[in-house]
Every structure is written in C-alpha cells, then in structure tokens.
Amino acid sequence: MREWLPKALALLLALTLLAPVFGWAAGQVGYAEPLENAAEATGATDDAESTVSAPLPDYAVPGLGSAMGTFVSAVVGTALTLLAALVLGRLLGADADAD
Amino acid sequence: MHIPDGYVDLSIAVFCAVLSVAVLSVAARRVGGEVSDARAPLLGVVAAGVFAAQMLNWPIPGGTSAHFVGGAFAAILLGPHLGALCLATVVTIQALVFGDGGLVVLGANVFNMAIVEVYVGYAVYRLLAPYGEFRAAFAAGWLGITAGALTAAVQLGLSSAFEYQLLTTVAIMGVGHLVLGLVEGAITAVVYRYLARARPDLRPDAVSEVAADA
Numbered sequence: 001m002r003e004w005l006p007k008a009l010a011l012l013l014a015l016t017l018l019a020p021v022f023g024w025a026a027g028q029v030g031y032a033e034p035l036e037n038a039a040e041a042t043g044a045t046d047d048a049e050s051t052v053s054a055p056l057p058d059y060a061v062p063g064l065g066s067a068m069g070t071f072v073s074a075v076v077g078t079a080l081t082l083l084a085a086l087v088l089g090r091l092l093g094a095d096a097d098a099d
Numbered sequence: 100m101h102i103p104d105g106y107v108d109l110s111i112a113v114f115c116a117v118l119s120v121a122v123l124s125v126a127a128r129r130v131g132g133e134v135s136d137a138r139a140p141l142l143g144v145v146a147a148g149v150f151a152a153q154m155l156n157w158p159i160p161g162g163t164s165a166h167f168v169g170g171a172f173a174a175i176l177l178g179p180h181l182g183a184l185c186l187a188t189v190v191t192i193q194a195l196v197f198g199d200g201g202l203v204v205l206g207a208n209v210f211n212m213a214i215v216e217v218y219v220g221y222a223v224y225r226l227l228a229p230y231g232e233f234r235a236a237f238a239a240g241w242l243g244i245t246a247g248a249l250t251a252a253v254q255l256g257l258s259s260a261f262e263y264q265l266l267t268t269v270a271i272m273g274v275g276h277l278v279l280g281l282v283e284g285a286i287t288a289v290v291y292r293y294l295a296r297a298r299p300d301l302r303p304d305a306v307s308e309v310a311a312d313a
Contacts, residue, residue, distance in 0.1 A: 011152055022158070035102065041264075042268065049103060082144065088188060089140070
C-alpha cells in the first residue's frame with residue numbers, strides 16, 4: 001500500500017463530511033444552475049424526466065433526513081467511484097501488460 | 100450541468116453517445132501503456148475526489164450555485180486521456196446510482212464534462228503553462244467548464260423541448276458558466292498548486308520516478 005493512500009482516503013472522508021454542510025448552504029441561497037435557468041427561459045422545465053431507476057435519487061436515502069441522506073450518498077458514491085476507477089485502472093494496466 | 104432525460108432530442112443524444120464511445124475508446128487505447136501499477140491507485144483517488152468535490156455546491160449569493168466539475172483538474176493531474184476516462188466514470192455513477200443526469204443523455208453528459216471540459220482544459224493548460232502553472236491551471240478550469248457548458252447549450256438549443264432557442268441557451272449557459280467558472284478555475288489552481296508542492300512525485304511528468312520508487 002502506497003504511503004500517501006491513507007492520507008488521500010482521510011481527505012475523501014473529510015470531503016464527504018462537508019457535503020451536507022454545503023448542501024445546507026446552497027439551499028439557503030436557493031440552488032439554481034444556468035441549465036435550470038435556460039430551461040425556465042425556454043419553457044422546457046416540465047419536459048425533464050427524473051431517472052426513476054436510480055437507487056439513491058437526488059443523493060437522498062429513503063427514510064433518512066436530508067443531511068444524513070446527503071452524507072450517506074456522498075460516502076456510497078465516493079466509495080463506488082473509487083472502486084470503479086481502481087478496476088478501470090487495473091483493466092487498462094492489464095492491457096499494457098498484454099501488449 | 101447534468102442534463103436530465105427529456106431535454107435533448109433522441110437523435111442528438113444518440114449522436115453524442117456514439118461520439119463519446121469513440122473518443123473514450125481512443126483514450127483507453129492511448130492510455131493503455133501508461134497505467135503503471137503506481138498510477139492505478141491515483142486514478143481511483145482522483146476519480147473519488149472529483150465525485151466527492153462535485154457534491155459540494157458552492158453557494159453564490161444572488162440565488163445561484165455551482166459545483167466544481169473537475170475535468171481540467173483531472174486532465175492536468177492524470178493527462179487528458181486518463182482524465183477523460185476518470186470523469187466518464189464519475190458521470191456514469193452519478194447517472195446510474197443517483198439519477199443525476201439522465202440515462203438516455205448519458206453520452207451527451209459524458210461528452211460535455213468528460214471530453215470537452217477535459218480536453219479543452221488540458222489544451223489551455225499546456226498552452227499557458229510556460230507563463231506560470233498556477234495561472235495556467237486557473238484558466239484551464241475556467242475555460243474548460245465554459246466550453247463544456249457551451250456544448251451542453253448547443254445540444255439543448257437544438258432540441259424541441261427548448262423550442263430550438265439556441266441563442267437563449269448559449270447565452271444563459273455560456274455567460275452563466277463563464278462567471279461560475281471562476282470558482283472552478285480557482286479550485287483547480289489552488290488544489291493543483293497544493294498537490295504539486297506537497298507531492299511533486301504525483302505530477303504526470305514524474306511517472307517514471309514513481310514507477311521506479313514502487
């Protein structure tokens with residue numbers, strides 16, 4: 001295990017802890033992206049379809065409060081991304097060995 | 100900047116998906132020889148870091164909000180091809196697990212955030228790096244996200260849901276992200292400078308030293 005890895009993992013955990021804090025702060029100013037503003041300006045807003053098949057839609061966990069749901073989503077998503085990218089890295093590396 | 104399903108016409112979504120798959124296949128081939136055992140964990144950590152950082156919505160007084168996308172950041176740290184694959188992983192997980200960005204338009208979202216932002220950001224960085232890495236990283240984040248927003252605006256502006264109001268979508272998203280992109284540029288530059296100082300061995304041009312270390 002490379003010596004920088006534990007530090008990196010601690011940093012990732014710190015970021016996930018910040019997620020609910022930022023979520024609350026963004027809610028205070030009213031979260032709106034330019035994409036949403038463009039949709040409103042052209043009347044497209046109602047055409048948006050939410051992805052019903054997503055297990056944790058909108059970074060919320062059914063049964064958990066908003067802050068806890070955001071935190072759990074952040075941990076789950078960060079861990080899944082770490083895993084997926086590590087697998088991808090291994091596959092690409094395996095390609096290199098095969099060449 | 101994550102487009103939900105229903106916004107972009109199917110033909111445009113399919114076109115972008117084909118384009119994204121083509122570019123990512125080339126990226127995977129190009130990168131094949133470069134992913135050493137030492138570099139694979141870095142890809143994982145950068146991807147996870149980008150995912151976690153994207154969850155932080157920076158509140159901007161005046162009723163708007165932006166989050167760091169990280170395309171240029173990943174490109175500078177990992178190189179453009181690995182950076183593109185890194186962002187594509189993040190955008191795909193966001194869509195599949197959290198419904199952030201639609202499934203039909205996944206190819207379009209990957210194109211905007213994992214391809215346009217990454218490669219434009221990297222090109223800007225390379226172009227300006229001789230004049231100072233900090234400034235170059237700032238411009239890369241800033242212009243990279245603006246470029247990604249512009250291609251998103253074109254996809255939306257050519258779609259029926261947006262009544263083909265291309266000028267409106269380009270103006271709102273282009274100007275919006277040109278302003279919000281300053282946050283992206285600042286985070287890209289500050290975090291990159293910190294990493295470059297703390298861990299000079301993580302820089303792309305130090306790959307061989309890391310490999311020799313391991």
